[in-house]
Amino acid sequence: MLASLTVREFRNLAALDLEVEAAGLAIVGDNGHGKTNLLEAIAYLRLLRSWRGARDVDVVRFGAAGFHVRATLHPPARAHSAAIGFERASRRKRALLDGVEQPRLSDALGALPSVCFSPADVALVADGPGERRRFLDVALALTSPSYLQALQTYRAALSRRNATLREVQRAGRAGADAAARVAVWEPALAEHGATIVGARRDWVAAHAEPFATLCAAIGESAPVSMRYVGPAEDSDASALADALRAQLEAQRAQELRRGITLVGPHRDDLQLLLGGRELRTFGSAGQQRSAAIALRMRESATVREQLGAAPLLLLDDPFAELDVRRAQAILDLLAAEGVGQVMLAVPRAEDIPPAFTRLSRRTMREGRLS
């Protein structure tokens, strides 16, 4: 659990030092004063990047040389302390566990396990497949080292195959020569792509039913479901790899014309359905928000399974755009799961739900806590 936090030059937070109780903390403050920035800083110690998709340079406080976030954990997770720093001039990002710089940044992924709920999560449901792929990749890469390794190698092979496709196009190569240059990246794409697709399918198989149950409990009367849309229905690794290899080969001619790789897990989707139709297109704003929260709750369950304890919940005014009925249902569901430590950010004290009124309160104003 998060015991203390030090934040330096992170967005509008110049210098912030904070002790956090076991139950957590409620941060009250008007929008634009730094509540979300504080939660974003904490989430950096899990993802090592911005959960809002911002570039590291844009997270550095205006005029500062870099930012720094450090947490002490008690009881410890993977370490007693975790820190991340970014230097603007060198564009270098460093992660430290127990004060020791990690040789690879990714060694520090998940150092402070947390799951963030925010109104912006509606993008998970309403936006394109990329958002949902990212969701699956974060949930799986941070709980499975073999998934992380497969994902990194897959991306490395994909960028090399795409670069080769562009080069072949530019140089006007054709026929067997062009195919031979492109094909050498395909065994790695098939092998690691199969690991990725298999793990995603397994996740969907395990979480589809609880997800549907959650959506119903939040109050959606039409049945909400999820399914993985990708190449081949297999989830056996070698059958999947064979299928991917065959599809890459079948698509190669078209890919040579288009200059980009068209098949593989980087094109798949985690489809969310409302009574058989895409929630993304046919769901109401309320239904989409419910499904987004249900997805985050399954992410939380995934982390909990791996950790054996509840992750830190970062609640960024999550009920702001929900009706009272749905908000209450979600609070009940969270309580039933067993809430661990919570960092709750709300604009006004009246916005703190009864379940969290026992949390200590601090006020955020112009990047300072009082």
Add this chain to the structure above:
Amino acid sequence: MSAIDDLTTELARLPGIGRKTAQRLTYHLLKQPADQSRRLAQALVTLVDTVRTCTRCFNLTEAPLCSICSDGRRDGTLVCVVEDAADIAAIERAGEFRGRYHVLGGRLSPLDGVGPDDLTIGALLARIPEDEVTEVILATNPSLEGEATALYIQRQLAPLGVRVTRIARGLPVGGDLEYADGVTIAQALQARRDM
């Protein structure tokens, strides 16, 4: 003081040397006896003026043919393909291999603009009939790019009817051959498999 700046800039270009280290080295070279620094400068000039690549295998050499290519006791029908000349030194340390080498001069690295034509693959294909090569051992690094390079060469060699083998994955994945110990390299060579 542009002489100081010039040397610092040149040193900082070297791999693994930052601006600060380059500066420290520059001041160290000024502080030590002038003769010692002159010997270093002379060694550098001699190096770049005399060392070239072997006309057959692209190993580093001061003669037209490298010491391995000109050694009649080495088995010319067995060729071990490596990424860089430094890999030869590593394999030679293992003392296991009695054939000859072929240095590619890198590996397929499309993000850096390195394609098959930038490597010495054409010269390797020409060597097969010329030197009556019967087996080619692909000893590129067990990395993503090393594997892709091995696969590309294997497919180019396939029509020539020569046996093509790949060193075993005894090496740590992503680990450089250059840094592997002799026993590991010897095992990886012994356990090579047909591609």
